[in-house]
Amino acid sequence: MPDETRDNGPAARSVAGDEVDVAALFEALREEVRRCGADPGGAGDADTRRAAREEAERLWPVSAERPLRLRPGVRGGVGTPAKSVLRKMMRWYVEPLAYDQRSFNAAALRLIDDLEERVAELEAELERIRGAGPR
Known part of the structure; x- marks a missing residue:
């Protein structure tokens, strides 16, 4: 039987009171997903992209070596x-599998950097074109 005394946040409280603002709930969920970085298709600002890049840099070197956790007894x-x-x-x-994965990860990060550079160039060119205005 579920524990009825557990607090599941504002969404659960509003459902219990039969007053559900779906739009507000959806927006709160969307913001939660953005904050946790689990929205890969989201537009994201520069800080979000920088944080994602830092995480990718930290995680790309896959290895078979992991520290052993010592158990007591x-x-x-x-x-x-x-x-x-x-x-x-x-x-x-x-x-060998970890080596192949590291190689793929490094290549993917280089491609992403190249794409980001190209997009920045295209955006700058678009701004120049828009700035020139109609002739």
């Missing part, structure tokens, strides 16, 4: 060394 004492050995044995299988 016997399971950690036995599991951690076993995982370490297994990771070293499987690295030969996983690392």
